[in-house]
Amino acid sequence: MxxxxxxxxxxxxxxxxxxxxxxxxxxxxxxxxxxxxxxxxxxxxxxxxxxxxxxxxxxxxxxxxxxxxxxxxxxxxxxxxxxxxxxxxxxxxxxxxxxxxxxxxxxxxxxxxxxxxxxxxxxxxxxxxxxxxxxxxxxxxxxxxxxxxxxxxxxxxxxxxxxxxxxxxxxxxxxxxxxxxxxxxxxxxxxxxxxxxxxxxxxxxxxxxxxxxxxxxxxxxxxxxxxxxxxxxxxGGTAPVVICEDADIEAGIKGLVRGAFYHAGQVPVSVQNIFVHYNVLKQFTEQMVSATESLRVGNPLDPNTDIGPLIHPREIDRVERWIDNAIGQGAQVKLRGQRIEKTCLTPTILCEAPFSGPFYEEEIFGPAVGIYSFHELETTLTRINNSRFAFQASIYTQNLDRALRFVERVPAGAVLINESAAFRADWMPSSSLKHxxxxxxxxxxxxxxxxxxxxxxxxxxxxxx
CATH class of the missing domain: 3.40.605.10 (Aldehyde Dehydrogenase; Chain A, domain 1)
Structure with missing residues (x-):
């Protein structure tokens, strides 16, 4: 039957x-x-x-x-x-x-x-x-x-x-x-x-x-x-993004917010781990939080809604567990997601979450982003390359040599320069590497x-x- x-x-x-x-x-x-x-x-x-x-x-x-x-x-x-x-x-x-x-x-x-x-x-x-x-x-x-x-x-x-x-x-x-x-x-x-x-x-x-x-x-x-x-x-993957000291933050922030929270983060190229040079960390974080707070969460049939529900309430439970785990290990809360009508979760932005937990290591597949400061690009390259994921990655910088160095060093199916790691066009090749x-x-x-x-x-x- x-x-x-x-x-x-x-x-x-x-x-x-x-x-x-x-x-x-x-x-x-x-x-x-x-x-x-x-x-x-x-x-x-x-x-x-x-x-x-x-x-x-x-x-x-x-x-x-x-x-x-x-x-x-x-x-x-x-x-x-x-x-x-x-x-x-x-x-x-x-x-x-x-x-x-x-x-x-x-x-x-x-x-x-x-x-x-x-x-x-x-x-x-x-x-x-x-x-x-x-x-x-x-x-x-x-x-x-x-x-x-x-x-x-x-x-x-x-x-x-x-x-x-x-x-x-x-x-x-x-x-x-x-x-x-x-x-x-x-x-x-x-x-x-x-x-x-x-x-x-x-x-x-x-x-x-x-x-x-x-x-x-x-x-x-x-x-x-x-x-x-x-x-x-x-x-999919964790779509790492690097924001260098010379990045045009104002020009890039809209695309990064959309890349992070499009479809409540439930896409394989959703921006998840953002590495920001310490000299622009405060400026970037403030703009990221401000732009994210303007997003409307709720009924997907409402033409004004920016973020709809997660696919199932148990996914909200999982995402919140990962967020709580990161906060419990010292992550700084810049924006804390809240449940709306049992099925929606407003965005979360954390700073300096531990590199050993699921919030950083796993594909969150939810409306949550981690921001991590760095002093030397080489250290960040090592962190990105140590991930078991290798799908899409991006770097924001005005320095062409630095950008090309990033292209050569990062094993990813797509590397984007001054564009969100979530960018896709349907005629371009999309390679999947590692996990x-x-x-x-x-x-x-x-x-x-x-x-x-x-x-x-x-x-x-x-x-x-």
């Missing part, structure tokens, strides 16, 4: 809907159908894929309001940020259409010795096969778009398994794909619990595992994947990850030696 799961609003905890988990028989059917399509016996030609993507682009524009409302209702993201998420999703689809012109192989030069004489060699990009995409709650549309659209664009069938906290936005998107005449079974929507998801990830019919979520789950899934399965994992994940995301980079280069070699006496 199939099991029903309630979907609650994270803001008022009201029941939005009930979803039904797929049965083992349904899961097996989805795997069989997806695997059959991956054999390319019934291909989805490129020109038809482009026409399909153009229809999706138009459909997303027409249905923006519905997506924004659902993102706010089931995900708790303020509507102003929901609009940004939908616009980014539209841009991602547009980018995928253009990126297909760059998704190709290349000629391999031959004729450098007698053996390779009269040889023509070239590579072509080939889709790897059936993709299992397991998505996260914090970008219930954008994550799904980034996992599904590059796959479909290059001819990989997809099984999409959304977070059970935010399955309805994903369902809206899959329904849109069907409305846009996606051939049957090319994107199959499955609702499964963790145990069943692990079984699917371990199935040899899966060619690519695409996962966005916690490191604990991501690495476990990778360890259980069948031999040869290509893995793309995005787990932050594995592989490169972004539209064209994902297309490359989801495919492989096949070498074609032919010998012909008609070729000049």
């Amino acid at each position: 199939n099991r029903n799961i309630p979907v609650f609003s994270p803001y008022d905890l009201e029941l939005i809907s009930e979803i039904t988990l797929n049965s083992d028989i349904e899961v097996e059917g989805a795997l069989n159908k997806g695997y059959a399509l991956a054999q390319r016996l019934n291909p989805f030609p490129k020109h038809l894929r482009v026409e399909f993507l153009e229809r999706v682009l138009s459909g997303l524009k027409q249905k923006t309001a519905g997506f924004v409302e659902m993102i706010a209702r089931e995900g708790g993201k303020p509507v102003k940020d929901g609009h940004v998420e939908v616009q980014r999703s539209i841009e991602a689809v547009r980018t995928a259409i253009g990126a297909l012109h760059q998704w190709h192989g290349h000629e391999v030069p031959m004729g450098f010795n007698e053996t390779s004489s009269r040889i023509l060699a070239f590579t072509r990009r080939e889709p790897r096969g059936l993709v299992l995409a397991i998505s996260a709650f914090n970008h219930p549309l954008l994550h799904v778009v980034h996992q599904v659209i590059p796959a479909l664009a290059i001819g990989c069938p997809v099984i999409i398994k959304p977070s059970l906290k935010t399955p309805l936005t994903c369902k809206l998107f899959v329904d849109l794909l069907d409305e846009c005449e996606l051939p049957e079974d090319w994107c199959q929507y499955l609702l499964t619990d963790d145990g069943t998801s692990e079984k699917i990830a371990a199935d040899p019919r899966i060619s690519v595992l695409s996962f966005i979520g916690s490191p604990k789950v991501g690495w476990r899934l990778r360890s259980q994947a069948a031999p040869g399965v290509h893995t793309l994992l995005e787990h 932050s994940g594995q592989g490169v995301r972004g539209i064209l980079p994902s297309m490359m990850e989801l495919s492989y280069e096949k070498l074609v070699v032919t010998k012909s006496m008609s070729l000049n030696p």
